Amino acid sequence: MKKLLTGIQPSGEITLGNLIGSIKQMVKYQDEYDSYIFVANMHAITVNQDPQTLKERAKNLVALYLACGIDPHKNTIFLQSDNPYHANLSWVLECNTYFGEAGRMTQFKDKSQKHKNFSVGLFTYPMLMAADILLYDADYIPVGIDQKQHVELTRDIALRFNKKYGPTFTIPEPIIPQNGAKITDLQEPTKKMSKSSENLKGTILVLDDIATTRKKIMSAVTDSDNLVKYDPENKPGISNLLNIYSVLTSMDIQKVEEKFKDANYGELKKNVADVVCNTLESIQTKYQEILQSNLVDEVLDQGQEKTIAIAKQKVSEVFTKVGLSR
Ligand code: ATP
Ligand code: LTN
Numbered sequence: 001m002k003k004l005l006t007g008i009q010p011s012g013e014i015t016l017g018n019l020i021g022s023i024k025q026m027v028k029y030q031d032e033y034d035s036y037i038f039v040a041n042m043h044a045i046t047v048n049q050d051p052q053t054l055k056e057r058a059k060n061l062v063a064l065y066l067a068c069g070i071d072p073h074k075n076t077i078f079l080q081s082d083n084p085y086h087a088n089l090s091w092v093l094e095c096n097t098y099f100g101e102a103g104r105m106t107q108f109k110d111k112s113q114k115h116k117n118f119s120v121g122l123f124t125y126p127m128l129m130a131a132d133i134l135l136y137d138a139d140y141i142p143v144g145i146d147q148k149q150h151v152e153l154t155r156d157i158a159l160r161f162n163k164k165y166g167p168t169f170t171i172p173e174p175i176i177p178q179n180g181a182k183i184t185d186l187q188e189p190t191k192k193m194s195k196s197s198e199n200l201k202g203t204i205l206v207l208d209d210i211a212t213t214r215k216k217i218m219s220a221v222t223d224s225d226n227l228v229k230y231d232p233e234n235k236p237g238i239s240n241l242l243n244i245y246s247v248l249t250s251m252d253i254q255k256v257e258e259k260f261k262d263a264n265y266g267e268l269k270k271n272v273a274d275v276v277c278n279t280l281e282s283i284q285t286k287y288q289e290i291l292q293s294n295l296v297d298e299v300l301d302q303g304q305e306k307t308i309a310i311a312k313q314k315v316s317e318v319f320t321k322v323g324l325s326r
Contacts, residue, residue, distance in 0.1 A: 142176075
Protein backbone atom coordinates (compact mmCIF):
# COMPACT_ATOMS: atom_id res chain seq x y z
CA MET A 1 0.00 0.00 0.00
CA LYS A 2 1.33 3.44 -0.93
CA LYS A 3 2.04 5.85 1.92
CA LEU A 4 0.50 9.27 2.33
CA LEU A 5 1.61 11.94 4.77
CA THR A 6 0.40 15.39 5.66
CA GLY A 7 0.22 17.82 8.54
CA ILE A 8 -1.23 21.10 9.72
CA GLN A 9 0.37 23.68 11.98
CA PRO A 10 -1.44 24.46 15.24
CA SER A 11 -0.67 28.11 14.66
CA GLY A 12 -4.23 29.38 14.87
CA GLU A 13 -7.82 28.27 14.84
CA ILE A 14 -8.57 25.91 11.95
CA THR A 15 -10.27 27.57 9.02
CA LEU A 16 -12.67 26.44 6.34
CA GLY A 17 -9.64 26.65 4.02
CA ASN A 18 -7.78 24.08 6.12
CA LEU A 19 -10.88 21.90 6.30
CA ILE A 20 -11.42 21.89 2.55
CA GLY A 21 -7.81 22.08 1.37
CA SER A 22 -6.45 19.59 3.81
CA ILE A 23 -8.62 17.68 6.30
CA LYS A 24 -11.32 16.65 3.82
CA GLN A 25 -8.62 15.28 1.55
CA MET A 26 -7.19 13.20 4.38
CA VAL A 27 -10.57 11.64 5.05
CA LYS A 28 -11.00 10.87 1.38
CA TYR A 29 -7.67 9.10 1.10
CA GLN A 30 -7.71 7.10 4.33
CA ASP A 31 -9.12 3.96 2.72
CA GLU A 32 -6.70 4.06 -0.17
CA TYR A 33 -3.37 4.76 1.52
CA ASP A 34 -1.36 4.00 4.61
CA SER A 35 -1.79 7.52 5.96
CA TYR A 36 0.39 9.48 8.39
CA ILE A 37 -1.39 12.55 9.71
CA PHE A 38 0.38 14.84 12.13
CA VAL A 39 0.33 18.14 13.96
CA ALA A 40 3.25 20.30 12.80
CA ASN A 41 3.81 22.08 16.11
CA MET A 42 7.55 22.49 15.49
CA HIS A 43 6.76 24.39 12.32
CA ALA A 44 4.46 26.64 14.32
CA ILE A 45 7.31 28.01 16.47
CA THR A 46 9.05 29.46 13.40
CA VAL A 47 7.00 32.50 14.39
CA ASN A 48 6.19 33.68 17.90
CA GLN A 49 3.72 31.51 19.86
CA ASP A 50 2.31 31.64 23.35
CA PRO A 51 3.42 28.29 24.90
CA GLN A 52 0.15 27.45 26.67
CA THR A 53 -1.95 28.33 23.63
CA LEU A 54 0.32 26.30 21.36
CA LYS A 55 0.01 23.27 23.62
CA GLU A 56 -3.79 23.50 23.74
CA ARG A 57 -4.12 24.07 20.01
CA ALA A 58 -2.01 21.02 19.22
CA LYS A 59 -4.29 18.69 21.17
CA ASN A 60 -7.42 20.43 19.94
CA LEU A 61 -6.25 19.93 16.39
CA VAL A 62 -6.04 16.20 16.97
CA ALA A 63 -9.58 16.27 18.39
CA LEU A 64 -10.66 18.14 15.29
CA TYR A 65 -8.98 15.63 12.97
CA LEU A 66 -10.97 12.90 14.71
CA ALA A 67 -14.20 14.94 14.65
CA CYS A 68 -13.83 15.51 10.91
CA GLY A 69 -13.71 11.77 10.30
CA ILE A 70 -10.02 10.86 10.37
CA ASP A 71 -10.17 7.34 11.70
CA PRO A 72 -7.41 6.43 14.19
CA HIS A 73 -7.66 2.78 13.11
CA LYS A 74 -6.88 3.65 9.52
CA ASN A 75 -4.31 6.43 10.06
CA THR A 76 -1.20 6.97 12.12
CA ILE A 77 -1.86 10.22 13.96
CA PHE A 78 0.99 11.92 15.80
CA LEU A 79 2.53 15.08 17.20
CA GLN A 80 5.69 16.22 15.42
CA SER A 81 7.50 17.19 18.64
CA ASP A 82 6.79 13.74 20.13
CA ASN A 83 9.39 12.36 17.75
CA PRO A 84 12.93 13.79 18.05
CA TYR A 85 14.04 12.23 14.77
CA HIS A 86 12.30 14.95 12.74
CA ALA A 87 14.82 17.52 13.98
CA ASN A 88 17.70 15.05 13.54
CA LEU A 89 16.97 14.43 9.89
CA SER A 90 16.14 18.06 9.27
CA TRP A 91 19.71 19.05 10.18
CA VAL A 92 21.24 16.62 7.71
CA LEU A 93 18.86 17.85 5.00
CA GLU A 94 19.71 21.49 5.74
CA CYS A 95 23.33 20.57 5.11
CA ASN A 96 22.29 19.09 1.76
CA THR A 97 20.22 22.07 0.58
CA TYR A 98 21.71 25.08 -1.18
CA PHE A 99 21.14 28.44 0.43
CA GLY A 100 20.02 29.77 -2.94
CA GLU A 101 17.34 27.15 -3.51
CA ALA A 102 15.91 27.64 0.01
CA GLY A 103 15.94 31.40 -0.66
CA ARG A 104 13.61 30.92 -3.61
CA MET A 105 10.74 29.69 -1.42
CA THR A 106 7.89 32.13 -1.87
CA GLN A 107 6.37 31.38 1.54
CA PHE A 108 9.63 32.48 3.16
CA LYS A 109 9.71 35.63 1.07
CA ASP A 110 6.12 36.48 2.04
CA LYS A 111 6.39 35.65 5.73
CA SER A 112 9.77 37.28 6.24
CA GLN A 113 8.32 40.51 4.88
CA LYS A 114 5.41 40.33 7.30
CA HIS A 115 7.56 39.98 10.44
CA LYS A 116 10.06 42.61 11.48
CA ASN A 117 12.33 40.20 13.31
CA PHE A 118 11.94 36.82 11.68
CA SER A 119 13.72 33.69 12.86
CA VAL A 120 16.28 31.50 11.10
CA GLY A 121 13.67 28.76 11.58
CA LEU A 122 11.39 30.50 9.13
CA PHE A 123 14.12 30.04 6.53
CA THR A 124 14.91 26.40 7.39
CA TYR A 125 11.19 25.52 7.65
CA PRO A 126 11.09 23.68 4.28
CA MET A 127 13.92 21.36 5.29
CA LEU A 128 12.02 20.36 8.44
CA MET A 129 9.04 19.73 6.20
CA ALA A 130 11.25 17.61 3.92
CA ALA A 131 12.34 15.61 6.99
CA ASP A 132 8.68 15.02 7.98
CA ILE A 133 8.07 13.55 4.55
CA LEU A 134 11.30 11.64 3.89
CA LEU A 135 11.47 9.95 7.31
CA TYR A 136 8.46 7.81 6.43
CA ASP A 137 9.15 7.26 2.72
CA ALA A 138 5.81 8.89 1.95
CA ASP A 139 4.67 8.58 -1.68
CA TYR A 140 1.92 11.18 -1.69
CA ILE A 141 1.65 14.53 0.06
CA PRO A 142 -1.78 16.18 -0.07
CA VAL A 143 -1.30 19.93 0.33
CA GLY A 144 -2.86 23.19 -0.75
CA ILE A 145 -1.29 24.95 -3.70
CA ASP A 146 0.74 27.20 -1.36
CA GLN A 147 2.78 24.22 -0.14
CA LYS A 148 3.52 22.71 -3.54
CA GLN A 149 6.86 24.45 -3.83
CA HIS A 150 7.99 22.93 -0.54
CA VAL A 151 7.15 19.44 -1.74
CA GLU A 152 9.07 20.13 -4.94
CA LEU A 153 12.06 21.21 -2.90
CA THR A 154 11.72 17.99 -0.89
CA ARG A 155 11.90 16.02 -4.14
CA ASP A 156 15.02 17.90 -5.23
CA ILE A 157 16.73 17.31 -1.89
CA ALA A 158 15.81 13.61 -1.91
CA LEU A 159 16.98 13.08 -5.50
CA ARG A 160 20.27 14.81 -4.76
CA PHE A 161 20.79 12.81 -1.56
CA ASN A 162 20.00 9.51 -3.29
CA LYS A 163 22.46 10.33 -6.05
CA LYS A 164 25.22 11.27 -3.67
CA TYR A 165 24.79 8.58 -0.99
CA GLY A 166 22.85 5.82 -2.77
CA PRO A 167 19.11 5.03 -2.73
CA THR A 168 17.76 6.21 0.63
CA PHE A 169 14.52 8.16 0.22
CA THR A 170 11.28 7.62 -1.68
CA ILE A 171 10.61 10.57 -3.98
CA PRO A 172 7.27 12.08 -2.88
CA GLU A 173 4.59 13.56 -5.09
CA PRO A 174 2.28 16.40 -4.06
CA ILE A 175 -1.47 15.88 -4.44
CA ILE A 176 -3.28 19.16 -5.01
CA PRO A 177 -7.09 19.03 -4.86
CA GLN A 178 -8.59 20.24 -8.16
CA ASN A 179 -11.16 22.60 -6.87
CA GLY A 180 -10.99 23.91 -3.37
CA ALA A 181 -7.21 24.07 -3.77
CA LYS A 182 -7.39 27.64 -2.64
CA ILE A 183 -10.25 28.98 -0.57
CA THR A 184 -9.90 32.74 -0.38
CA ASP A 185 -10.64 35.34 2.26
CA LEU A 186 -14.29 36.46 2.25
CA GLN A 187 -13.30 40.11 2.63
CA GLU A 188 -10.24 40.09 0.37
CA PRO A 189 -11.10 37.35 -2.12
CA THR A 190 -7.79 37.48 -3.94
CA LYS A 191 -5.98 36.45 -0.74
CA LYS A 192 -5.83 32.93 0.74
CA MET A 193 -8.14 32.36 3.69
CA SER A 194 -5.60 31.95 6.44
CA LYS A 195 -5.76 31.18 10.14
CA SER A 196 -3.05 33.74 10.87
CA SER A 197 -4.92 36.61 9.19
CA GLU A 198 -5.17 39.70 11.32
CA ASN A 199 -8.74 40.41 10.35
CA LEU A 200 -10.93 37.36 10.96
CA LYS A 201 -14.00 38.88 9.32
CA GLY A 202 -13.08 37.17 6.08
CA THR A 203 -12.04 33.89 7.69
CA ILE A 204 -14.46 31.13 8.62
CA LEU A 205 -13.26 29.17 11.62
CA VAL A 206 -14.40 25.57 11.87
CA LEU A 207 -15.22 26.10 15.55
CA ASP A 208 -16.85 29.52 15.14
CA ASP A 209 -20.43 29.71 16.39
CA ILE A 210 -22.94 29.11 13.64
CA ALA A 211 -24.54 32.55 13.74
CA THR A 212 -21.15 34.24 13.29
CA THR A 213 -20.36 31.95 10.37
CA ARG A 214 -23.61 32.79 8.64
CA LYS A 215 -23.00 36.50 9.14
CA LYS A 216 -19.48 36.28 7.69
CA ILE A 217 -20.77 34.55 4.56
CA MET A 218 -23.69 36.93 4.12
CA SER A 219 -21.27 39.88 4.22
CA ALA A 220 -18.71 38.35 1.85
CA VAL A 221 -17.24 40.83 -0.63
CA THR A 222 -18.46 40.21 -4.20
CA ASP A 223 -18.71 42.61 -7.16
CA SER A 224 -21.37 44.78 -8.72
CA ASP A 225 -22.25 42.81 -11.91
CA ASN A 226 -24.95 40.72 -10.21
CA LEU A 227 -24.02 37.82 -12.46
CA VAL A 228 -23.22 34.42 -10.94
CA LYS A 229 -20.33 33.03 -12.95
CA TYR A 230 -17.23 31.05 -12.13
CA ASP A 231 -14.37 33.31 -13.14
CA PRO A 232 -11.68 33.41 -10.44
CA GLU A 233 -9.67 36.06 -12.23
CA ASN A 234 -12.40 38.66 -12.76
CA LYS A 235 -14.91 37.57 -10.13
CA PRO A 236 -12.85 36.24 -7.23
CA GLY A 237 -15.54 36.72 -4.55
CA ILE A 238 -18.34 34.91 -6.41
CA SER A 239 -15.96 32.20 -7.63
CA ASN A 240 -14.83 31.56 -4.07
CA LEU A 241 -18.44 31.09 -2.92
CA LEU A 242 -19.15 28.73 -5.83
CA ASN A 243 -15.99 26.84 -5.02
CA ILE A 244 -16.94 26.39 -1.34
CA TYR A 245 -20.39 25.17 -2.32
CA SER A 246 -18.95 22.80 -4.90
CA VAL A 247 -16.50 21.16 -2.52
CA LEU A 248 -18.90 20.79 0.40
CA THR A 249 -21.67 19.28 -1.73
CA SER A 250 -19.30 17.25 -3.98
CA MET A 251 -20.97 18.84 -6.97
CA ASP A 252 -18.98 19.84 -10.08
CA ILE A 253 -18.28 23.53 -10.32
CA GLN A 254 -20.08 23.69 -13.72
CA LYS A 255 -23.19 22.16 -12.14
CA VAL A 256 -23.06 24.65 -9.28
CA GLU A 257 -22.67 27.50 -11.75
CA GLU A 258 -25.70 26.21 -13.67
CA LYS A 259 -27.75 25.83 -10.47
CA PHE A 260 -27.21 29.44 -9.45
CA LYS A 261 -27.07 31.12 -12.84
CA ASP A 262 -30.36 32.96 -12.29
CA ALA A 263 -29.88 33.57 -8.58
CA ASN A 264 -28.99 36.93 -7.10
CA TYR A 265 -25.94 37.26 -4.84
CA GLY A 266 -28.07 37.19 -1.67
CA GLU A 267 -29.61 33.84 -2.64
CA LEU A 268 -26.24 32.40 -3.52
CA LYS A 269 -24.81 33.49 -0.19
CA LYS A 270 -27.74 32.02 1.72
CA ASN A 271 -27.27 28.65 0.03
CA VAL A 272 -23.54 28.67 0.69
CA ALA A 273 -24.19 29.64 4.32
CA ASP A 274 -26.65 26.72 4.75
CA VAL A 275 -24.16 24.18 3.45
CA VAL A 276 -21.25 25.55 5.48
CA CYS A 277 -23.28 25.83 8.69
CA ASN A 278 -24.62 22.26 8.40
CA THR A 279 -21.14 20.91 7.86
CA LEU A 280 -19.67 22.83 10.77
CA GLU A 281 -22.48 22.03 13.19
CA SER A 282 -21.98 18.32 12.82
CA ILE A 283 -18.19 18.60 13.25
CA GLN A 284 -18.59 20.75 16.36
CA THR A 285 -20.86 18.24 18.10
CA LYS A 286 -18.37 15.41 17.59
CA TYR A 287 -15.47 17.62 18.61
CA GLN A 288 -17.04 18.34 22.00
CA GLU A 289 -17.63 14.63 22.61
CA ILE A 290 -14.02 13.78 21.81
CA LEU A 291 -12.67 16.47 24.13
CA GLN A 292 -14.66 14.90 26.99
CA SER A 293 -12.86 11.56 26.46
CA ASN A 294 -9.23 10.34 26.61
CA LEU A 295 -9.15 9.58 22.94
CA VAL A 296 -6.66 12.29 21.94
CA ASP A 297 -3.97 11.10 24.36
CA GLU A 298 -4.51 7.46 23.49
CA VAL A 299 -4.18 8.16 19.79
CA LEU A 300 -1.06 10.30 20.26
CA ASP A 301 0.64 7.68 22.46
CA GLN A 302 0.15 5.06 19.78
CA GLY A 303 1.32 7.42 17.06
CA GLN A 304 4.43 8.34 19.00
CA GLU A 305 5.46 4.74 19.56
CA LYS A 306 4.95 3.74 15.97
CA THR A 307 6.59 6.74 14.32
CA ILE A 308 9.64 6.70 16.58
CA ALA A 309 10.34 3.09 15.58
CA ILE A 310 10.16 3.90 11.86
CA ALA A 311 12.05 7.20 12.06
CA LYS A 312 14.82 5.79 14.21
CA GLN A 313 15.68 3.29 11.51
CA LYS A 314 15.69 5.90 8.76
CA VAL A 315 17.87 8.32 10.70
CA SER A 316 20.30 5.57 11.55
CA GLU A 317 20.59 4.69 7.84
CA VAL A 318 21.11 8.36 6.93
CA PHE A 319 23.69 8.96 9.68
CA THR A 320 25.64 5.90 8.56
CA LYS A 321 25.61 7.05 4.93
CA VAL A 322 26.84 10.56 5.64
CA GLY A 323 29.51 9.38 8.10
CA LEU A 324 27.84 10.34 11.36
CA SER A 325 28.27 6.91 12.92
CA ARG A 326 31.18 5.46 14.84
P1 ATP B 1 -0.86 30.07 8.30
O1 ATP B 1 -1.79 31.22 8.23
O2 ATP B 1 -0.27 29.80 9.66
O3 ATP B 1 0.11 30.00 7.17
P2 ATP B 1 -2.76 28.38 7.04
O4 ATP B 1 -4.16 28.64 7.47
O5 ATP B 1 -2.31 28.89 5.74
O6 ATP B 1 -1.77 28.81 8.17
P3 ATP B 1 -1.37 25.87 7.13
O7 ATP B 1 -1.15 25.30 8.47
O8 ATP B 1 -0.24 26.54 6.44
O9 ATP B 1 -2.63 26.84 7.13
O10 ATP B 1 -1.97 24.78 6.18
C1 ATP B 1 -2.56 23.54 6.51
C2 ATP B 1 -3.11 22.90 5.28
O11 ATP B 1 -4.27 23.58 4.84
C3 ATP B 1 -2.16 22.92 4.09
O12 ATP B 1 -2.31 21.74 3.35
C4 ATP B 1 -2.59 24.13 3.32
O13 ATP B 1 -2.19 24.12 2.00
C5 ATP B 1 -4.10 24.02 3.51
N1 ATP B 1 -4.73 25.32 3.42
C6 ATP B 1 -4.54 26.37 4.23
N2 ATP B 1 -5.29 27.42 3.86
C7 ATP B 1 -5.96 27.03 2.77
C8 ATP B 1 -6.90 27.65 1.92
N3 ATP B 1 -7.30 28.89 2.12
N4 ATP B 1 -7.41 26.95 0.89
C9 ATP B 1 -7.04 25.69 0.69
N5 ATP B 1 -6.16 25.02 1.45
C10 ATP B 1 -5.62 25.67 2.48
N1 LTN C 1 4.06 23.37 5.99
C1 LTN C 1 2.77 22.77 6.05
C2 LTN C 1 2.59 21.85 7.22
C3 LTN C 1 3.52 20.72 7.09
C4 LTN C 1 3.41 19.63 6.17
C5 LTN C 1 4.55 18.81 6.41
C6 LTN C 1 2.49 19.28 5.18
C7 LTN C 1 4.64 20.53 7.82
N2 LTN C 1 5.24 19.38 7.43
C8 LTN C 1 4.77 17.67 5.68
C9 LTN C 1 2.74 18.13 4.46
C10 LTN C 1 3.86 17.33 4.70
C11 LTN C 1 1.77 23.87 6.13
O1 LTN C 1 2.01 24.87 6.73
N3 LTN C 1 0.66 23.65 5.56
